[in-house]
Amino acid sequence: MKAKYFNIFAMLLLLSQMACVTPKEVGGDPHLTNNVVDWRDEIIYQVLIDRFADGDYSNNYNVDTENDAGYHGGDWQGLIDKLDYIAELGVTTLWISPVVKNVEEDAGFASYHGYWTQDFEATNPHFGDFTMLRKMVDAAHAKGFKVVLDIVVNHVGQAFYYDINKNGQPDDYFIGQGSQIGPIGQNDPASEFLRIQEWDPDFNIDGIQAWTSLGPSGEAPAIFVNYPAINRVPPQPYPFDQDWAYNRKGRVTVWTTPEVCGCESWGCPWDNECLRKQETLGDFPGGLKDINTKDKTVRETLIGIFSRWIDIGDFDGFRIDTLKHVEHDYFSNPENGFCPNIRKHAKEFGKDNFFMFGEAFDGNDNLLGSYTQGEGVDSVFYFSQYYTVFRGAMLGNGDRTCEIARLHCRRKGCSSDPCGGGDDFTQPVYNNVGKTNGPTSEDGQLLNSQQLVVNFIENHDVGRLAFFMGAGWSDDLRMQVIKQALAYLMFTEGIPCLYYGVEQGFTGGNDPANRETMWLDRNYTTQEFKDGHYQSVMKSYDSTGDGMNDTVWQPYDTKNPYFTWIKQLTAIRKAHLELSRGDFNTTYSTTGSSGKDHGIYAFERTYAGKTAVAVFNFDMNQVSETSDGTQSMAVTATPGTTFTDALDSSYTATVTSGGCPAKAGQGCLNVSVPSRGVRLLLY
Ligand SMILES: [Ca+2]
Ligand SMILES: [Ca+2]
Ligand SMILES: [Ca+2]
Ligand SMILES: [Ca+2]
Structure with a gap:
């Protein structure tokens, strides 16, 4: 299916219709539903609406499926149509991309992702109207799904420019302090000219300054633009059409120039x-x-707006964008902070267990944990785990798995350093106190941020995990490691979050290549040498187990090895509450780069008298064991207990009474795991 049409008349018509209705005018008293028993039991599936399924061709204006940075036509009706497909995978919560009306496009890129807010109170007409949105959420709830809305409070789309030269129009120029102006690309590197781009100038703590031919001219005016054809018009509602509603300091530069703050690079x-x-x-x-x-x-305005979105959409949680670009106090202030007020609103109107998790794109646990303090967000994306486990251990060769143990120590605290280095882990950096009106367990106990981290192996902001595997990796090895990563995701503490398409084996690189369109054949093809030349053919896989590929891989395929593996894992997680709700404890990790135990990392999950032990081998070549040859792994299970591998029922292991540093009444367990393998031991 190929489509490229831009009907500006149809678009303006749609925009004018949408502009008539705002959340304030929809519905009467909210009647909200409780859908969540315990958030730890949930398995999230992230959907980029524009790329997931196109269920309504009538909203396909400005669609170009050949352009990775364009709208492709997906919508809420499409999601409704595919709910059974998603249900078969075994996931339980849908996180949908933002629903608000966006600036249509900017510099050749379209707002298909939804993160360029133009109107906080209107729906994005590419996806549907209010009625369709509610229809989608109701259809999801009817099938037992919960729905999380993606929201942005940090910024809007590119709604205004800084008129640095005060000529009343946006310019892309260099302007020097000697009052000389030259076009971009023609600057003299030896001059002292400043780089000026009025749409996106560099950060200035004093605010973006204006310069005229006479020299400095005070703060540059922020001029809102009015291009209705691309919906780049002043943001709505009030006060977002006012310059004082913005910080007006220019773009963040510290990422690329840490010397601005006098720090070492990335330091x-x-x-x-x-x-x-x-x-x-x-x-x-x-x-x-x-x-x-x-x-x-x-x-106050943002609290009001997003409270209304809960009322209109009956959403069960928020995923909050760009956390680290907003002051901590914004989220946590007990008086006018976003999170306490949203929790209060949800609770008042009958929705318990409303869950808010945020995205701080950063591997530093101190920063991630800081957002979970006080009455701030309930949880964050576990980016430190992403880097340490998935980008680190999974792509490496299994050295020093004690670094994974350290990761968990930073989150929950440990009495000693698992790497033996003397680092102090006695003070966990993630909050272990529940929030007022926050999510609870099934028996009504408040859950805390250490238990609710959101775990992921890939998302819309990072390339697919398979993309980062070296060119020398065979297809079989790639699949094995993805399977291992998915198993880690499903067995570790926290809430697993799958990015749509992982069940189809997508391998896209960094944005926008990682935002594949589910229904386009090109995502299911491969290059094969056939009839004397390379050509594009549909991918196939072995569905009969005889080692020969026999089944052609179609869009929304539910029999391929990724889909069936995830389906198996979600079923195991649901059947064993110790995997979703259990206490987490590292039981084995290594500090060296060789030995019988090279590459082993193991942990235990314990809940209501049940124990599961997960053992991973990150070594590329050898079968490794949970023993260094002298001491095996201590577990809480008693001697004589026989565990069976839930992923390979032919493998069993029995707890013994000696040969490890077990405490009284506990036992020792020696488990061997194939290279790049995983065992889930249950009894
Ligand atoms: Ca559509
Ligand atoms: Ca200007
Ligand atoms: Ca900000
Ligand atoms: Ca076959």
């Missing part, structure tokens, strides 16, 4: 004041204008 401490100021006050790269989230009116 600024997480709480460095200069770093935090740039990240929280600067515009997001691409000219996304940073909202003044300290302002009282702004805070």
Whole structure:
């Protein structure tokens, strides 16, 4: 299916219709439903609406499926149509990309992802109207899914420019302090000219300054633009059409120039004041204008808007974008903070267990954990785990798995350093206190952020895990490691989050290549040498187990090896509450780069008298064991207990009474795991 048409008349018509209705005008008293028993039992599936399924061709204006940065036509009706497909996978919660109306396009890129807000109170007409949105959520709830809405409070789309030369129009020029102006690309590197781009100028803590031929001219005016054809019009509602609702300090630069803050490259401490100021006050790269989230009116307006979205959509949680670009106080302030007020609103209108998790794109546990403190977000994406386990151990050869143990120690605390290095892990950096009106367990106990981290192996902001595997990796090895990664995701503590398409073996690289369109044949083809030349053929896989590929891989295929593996894992997780709710404890890790135990990392999950032990071998070549040859692994199970591998029922292991540092009443367990393998031991 190929489509490229841009009907500006149809688009304007749709936009004008949508502009008539805002969340304020939909529905009467909210009647909200409780759908969640315990968030730890949930398995999230992330859907990029534009790329998932196109169920309504009538909203396909400005669609270009040949352009990776364009709208492709997916919508909420498409998601409704595919709910059975998603249900078969065994996931339980849908996280959908933002629903608000966006600036249509900017610099040749379209807003198909939904992160370029233009109107906080209208729906994106590419996806549907309010009625369709609610229909989608109701259909999902009817099938037992919960629905999480993706929201952005840090910025809007590129709604205004800084008129640095005060000529009343946006310019892409260099302007020097000697009052000379030259076009971009023709600057003299030896001159002292400043780089100026009025849409997206570099950060200035004093605010973007204006310059005229006479010299400095005070703060540059922020001029809202009015291009209705691409919906680049002043953001709505009030006060987002006012310049004071924005910080107006230009784009964040500290990422590429850490010397701005006097830090080593990538070496600024997480709480460095200069770093935090740039990240929280600067515009997001691409000219996304940073909202003044300290302002009282702004805070109250956003709380009101997103409370209404809960009422209209009956959503069960929020995924909050760009956490680290917003002050901590914005989320956690007990008076006018976003999270406490949203929790209060949800609870008042009958929705318990409303869950908010945020995205701080950072591998530093101190920073990630800081957002979970006080009344802030319930949880964060576990980016530190992403880097340590999935990008680190999974792509490496299994050295020093104690680094994984350290990861968990930073989250939950440990009495000693698992790497033996003397680091202090006695103070966990993730909050272990539940929030007021926060999510609870089935028996009503408040859950805390250490238990609710959101685990992922890939998402829309990072390339697919398979993409980062070296060119020398065979297809079989890639699949084996993806399977291993998915197993880790399903067995470790926290909430697993799958990015759509992982069940189809997608391998896309960094944005936008990782935002594959589910229904396009090109994502299911491979290059094969046939009839004397290379040609594109549909991928196939072995569905009969005889080693020969026999089944052609079609869009939304449910029999391929990735889909069936995930289906198997979700079923195991649901059948064993110790995997979703159990306490987590590292039982084996290594500090060296060789030995019988090279590559082994193991942990135990314990709940209501049941124990599961997961053992991973990250070594590329050898069968490894949970023993260094002298001491095996200590487990809480008693001697004589026989475990069976839930992934390979022919393998069993029995707990013994000696040969490891087990405590009284506990036992020792020696497990061998094939190279790049995983065992899940249950009894
Ligand atoms: Ca459509
Ligand atoms: Ca200008
Ligand atoms: Ca900000
Ligand atoms: Ca076959």
